[in-house]
Amino acid sequence: MSRAAALPLAEQPMDVRLMNGVASGVFVLAGAALAAAALMWLVRAPLFTIRGIEIDGDLGRNSVNTIRANAMPRLKGNFFSLDLQQGREAFEAVPWVRNAVVRRVWPDRLAVRLEEHRPAAVWQGEDGNDRLVNTHGELFDANVGDVEDDGLPVFSGPDEEAATVLAMYAKLQPVFKPLDAELSELHLSHRGSWSVELDNGATLELGRGSDDEVLARAARFVRTVPEVTARWRAPLEYADLRHTDGYAVRLRGVTTKTKTTN
Template sequence: MRVTRRPTPTAAAALPLPLDVRLMNGVAAGVFVIAALTLLAAGVLWLTRAPFFAIRAVQIDGDLARNSVPTIRANAMPKLRGQFFSLDLARTRAAFESVPWVRRAVVRRVWPDRLAVQLEEHRPVALWQPEDERNPLLVNSFGEIFEANVGDVEDDRLPVLAGPSDKARENAAAMWSLLRRLQPLLAAQDLQLRRLSLSARGSWRGETEEGQVIEFGRGSEDEVVARSEQFVRTLSQVTGRYRRPLLSADLRHTDGYALRLDGVATVTPATTEAR
């Protein structure tokens, strides 16, 4: 007996679908994926703004001499926006650095609801006197000019730096660097450098606690220091010879320097050209 095999329903279903049906299925799948991603993004956004992720504690550390923790909180906290996930760390850092006397702030998140803030304060080492004779600003140990209440500084004998206002921040760093090298040199001759000025033409000038004026001349930091070292090495020989106190010194000469002593004017050694 002969048996005839007929096509099964599965074989018939394997035939390709019409193009319009496949296109409709693809569109439906795409819409589903977009909807799922939209829901996921909305869920993440809601999660990041949920109140149970609010910042509940701010830990402030650092060597604080000019500020107290309550003062810093009162100044910076009202400027913070967002919670643990949405908080902008750059803006948060700027909020803490806007507090008077704060030079630098490092901010990081601490799971699940805290901020850790490490602060560095300015350490005043000099005053910056603007050309227009406005109230002086302060210079920190990095040679940076910053604004704070000068009256809060206990040391009323800070040295003064003065130079062209259009390059104040650039000049302050260079002047503080030179001052640190000149002070110990001159102190060896009992000359306490009180003021260091830079003219618009780039010439350096110093004034001591006793009012003596020293014209250092133009040049790089190393050139000015080299002339000052020569001056310091021989100054006591000249003042000892004449036994007169120093009034001023001019180091702008190629082969030596000129001195003005009380009642005496001298040049040592012979000079040929002024800087």
Template structure:
């Protein structure tokens, strides 16, 4: 009669405590060794010359900068290779280049960077009381750049309290076309700290617009322009100054003549 012997594994829960601790320690050591090995491997790989940044591809609609100028300004601020380069720092480096509004920096395997740039589009000069004029872009954001770059662009001059550039630009865009219909080219618009508007024109004329909502300002200007051509035709003198802050009318100074007119009501001129 033959007998067979079966081998049975002892459940982990039935192992002595010291054996279970030994197994756990061995597993932990193995995982730690694997992690250290992986870290050392990555460190070794990251230091290989093949991963040094070899090329930077710059894309975007560039009008104020050349690719070579952008690289020359940004490259000295970049540090690291494909693995270690701080993309956020790289973004700041490219956005520090004059005229660059926004930059997106991406890694391209194994040793390149791709940079997508958006430039500022200047809409106006931004005048400051303390000097050091800046620019306003088409989004209503104030930025710094060489003003000599736009000296031939015929940009209007805007001014106002800190943080009001977007509001002033929006008002300029709303009112300038109205005046242009009367051949008055607005080249400056300012907003006071008390919320009062003042416009200047390339002819040298000035208009005090007063305070009010955007709609109120537009309506006030339209009423004024509704009678101005007749006044100019009557006296055959160019406009020098107008004050629209009167409730029932406005004051006008033509060259050599000063008068006060009633504002038209219900579409009728008084």
């Protein structure tokens, strides 16, 4: 008895080809559904719940337990479903954390590397709330009481100019060294006028202009004011450097205007 040969696909009746096509489609859909179900099970399986967080990097201002307690409630999902961007934001919401790098460690852990803010100054906000300026010139919220013993200078000005104020502070510091005085406060007005307070209590109005112009006025003042204080034998209390032909000073008990030459 001979076996019937299978007809080529093109020679099969239309209804047979249609049934075969439908069957193939059903198999594909069933396979996709099974794969999706398996994926959903994998995503939700307790086996892959985040069970540990390894933290390293800067830990000077926070303990590991504090960081975990602050960040963990913000983490959503398991090993597979956790959004690493949201995880990074959760750790960066912890006080003193400037930057966080979060990565997965198979099968149920996260590894987190932290960079903390390094405070450079206290920022007096116009709303009455003090914040801090880090070494990158960025404002951040933290407990100012944590740095009361750090001897940080005090800055103020428009919030968006924090980096500008920090840069000017770095330029002015060496200028006042010959007076054996440190800048304890630096202020920038909305009109762009600079003023400083020294750690000996003296207040100086530096005025407006480019950085070079402000630094030149300050350097001229530092170079000549010792002669004034020595002449009158009185400590400096206030100086206004905004005059074109010199500066006005107020000594304790004495007021005068001094002309200077470049």
